[in-house]
Amino acid sequence: MNLLTFTDRGIYCSVADVYIDPWKPVKNAFITHAHSDHATSGHQSYVSTSTSVPIIRHRLNPQKITGVEYGETIHAKGVKISFHPAGHIIGSAQIRLEYKGEVWVVSGDYKLENDGISTPFEPVSCHHFITESTFGLPAFNWEDQFTVYNQINNWWKQNKEKGKTSLLSVYALGKAQRIIHHLDYSIGHVFTHGAIENINEVLRASGLPIQNTSRVMTIGNKQSFEGALILATPGSIQSSWSKRFKDVSVGAASGWMNIRGMKRRRGVDKGFILSDHADWKGLISAIKETGAENIYVTHGYADIFSKYLNEKGWNASVVNTQFSGDLSNDTEQ
Numbered sequence: 001m002n003l004l005t006f007t008d009r010g011i012y013c014s015v016a017d018v019y020i021d022p023w024k025p026v027k028n029a030f031i032t033h034a035h036s037d038h039a040t041s042g043h044q045s046y047v048s049t050s051t052s053v054p055i056i057r058h059r060l061n062p063q064k065i066t067g068v069e070y071g072e073t074i075h076a077k078g079v080k081i082s083f084h085p086a087g088h089i090i091g092s093a094q095i096r097l098e099y100k101g102e103v104w105v106v107s108g109d110y111k112l113e114n115d116g117i118s119t120p121f122e123p124v125s126c127h128h129f130i131t132e133s134t135f136g137l138p139a140f141n142w143e144d145q146f147t148v149y150n151q152i153n154n155w156w157k158q159n160k161e162k163g164k165t166s167l168l169s170v171y172a173l174g175k176a177q178r179i180i181h182h183l184d185y186s187i188g189h190v191f192t193h194g195a196i197e198n199i200n201e202v203l204r205a206s207g208l209p210i211q212n213t214s215r216v217m218t219i220g221n222k223q224s225f226e227g228a229l230i231l232a233t234p235g236s237i238q239s240s241w242s243k244r245f246k247d248v249s250v251g252a253a254s255g256w257m258n259i260r261g262m263k264r265r266r267g268v269d270k271g272f273i274l275s276d277h278a279d280w281k282g283l284i285s286a287i288k289e290t291g292a293e294n295i296y297v298t299h300g301y302a303d304i305f306s307k308y309l310n311e312k313g314w315n316a317s318v319v320n321t322q323f324s325g326d327l328s329n330d331t332e333q
Contacts, residue, residue, distance in 0.1 A: 155270055
């Protein structure tokens with residue numbers, strides 16, 4: 001019997017009676033990170049990293065939630081369960097489960113590069129590894145992140161010199177805080193969409209060093225946005241919310257900007273290739289470092305990536321989940 005099985009409610013450990021990132025209501029939910037496709041409402045109890053707790057409370061208002069530190073072991077009916085850094089966003093984790101010498105790791109979403117604000121990814125040795133494949137194609141190879149930060153700052157600076165406002169599309173949780181951490185604040189003022197500022201406030205209140213930003217006010221608005229950088233959620237870029245900004249240049253920071261023609265499809269002037277997910281090389285590197293023989297591929301280019309892994313000697317298979325990775329337009333992502 002496998003320690004973990006894939007059910008219509010989520011990834012299930014019957015021995016411990018816990019689910020990992022379940023998408024339907026369950027009794028015991030262990031959560032890899034606070035994005036809405038992994039942390040869903042309706043569970044009786046939640047366990048996540050301590051850093052994720054205030055975010056999950058803000059988003060879901062659960063009746064019962066427990067926070068654990070990275071590396072701390074929980075014993076559940078003979079199963080040892082621990083959380084380990086995934087590097088995806090603030091508070092994100094891989095969840096390790098061990099029972100009678102058999103080790104499984106559910107990676108959730110992850111990236112290998114250290115973004116300077118999330119706890120960096122740590123490989124975890126295991127026999128069975130469950131991996132995403134959001135960008136599981138050879139075409140996805142990320143530029144050095146500091147090159148991209150410089151591109152964003154230079155774009156903002158050039159827009160300011162022209163008297164323009166810079167409107168940048170980012171996910172509210174993860175991408176926004178990462179970019180805020182690397183902005184050149186000598187250029188000008190930074191504003192945020194309400195969904196982004198809500199997350200910033202939660203993280204600041206929990207003691208995390210999120211730079212000061214100003215919420216775009218929705219009523220009684222006398223704010224001046226000329227020359228400023230405004231961080232907005234993807235869904236708000238084409239909405240009435242963004243119509244108040246005059247003479248703007250619109251950009252988007254996403255791994256999907258690696259695809260030719262994506263700027264036009266997203267309706268933006270400038271694309272910045274920056275993802276909180278591993279690229280093709282990162283996925284393969286992470287899998288190698290686990291030492292696992294059995295790989296289970298979830299959301300993304302699962303069929304193609306699984307086929308490649310099998311050709312290279314792994315025992316890989318595709319599993320169906322309701323995770324969406326970087327495909328979601330959820331404003332809280």
